[in-house]
Amino acid sequence: MADADTPNEALVRKFFEDLSTGDLDKLRPLLHPEATWEAMGKTIPGAGAHKGHKGILDEFLGPVRGLFKPGDPKVTVRNLVGRGDLVGAETEAHGHFANGTPYDNRYCWMVEIKDGKIFALREYMDTAYILSVVS
Numbered sequence: 294m295a296d297a298d299t300p301n302e303a304l305v306r307k308f309f310e311d312l313s314t315g316d317l318d319k320l321r322p323l324l325h326p327e328a329t330w331e332a333m334g335k336t337i338p339g340a341g342a343h344k345g346h347k348g349i350l351d352e353f354l355g356p357v358r359g360l361f362k363p364g365d366p367k368v369t370v371r372n373l374v375g376r377g378d379l380v381g382a383e384t385e386a387h388g389h390f391a392n393g394t395p396y397d398n399r400y401c402w403m404v405e406i407k408d409g410k411i412f413a414l415r416e417y418m419d420t421a422y423i424l425s426v427v428s
């Protein structure tokens with residue numbers, strides 16, 4: 294697991310730790326009010342850009358996380374690289390869908406920080422794998 298060397302890297306690490314609990318309200322104070330989350334795949338559930346706390350947490354993450362068993366998937370940070378207000382993260386997600394199907398995927402994230410909060414997330418993942426396991 295990668296260590297956080299800067300406050301921005303620590304913020305990104307905390308974001309993934311809190312995301313892994315399944316308690317989306319823990320993410321609200323970490324996100325800038327004008328935050329965006331863009332799932333970079335075009336054909337997967339939740340694809341596209343989501344804006345603000347309501348768009349990200351309620352309209353996007355809530356339904357996507359609802360596909361999984363409570364608290365899944367768990368995200369492990371493998372590498373963090375920070376440069377100013379930009380943090381790159383390499384992560385893995387492991388868990389089970391609500392129907393019991395296992396989920397194991399790798400991700401790369403580019404996270405922009407503004408005013409000490411997460412301002413923009415760009416999420417890259419194996420979309421072919423996601424489509425193969427989502428029913």
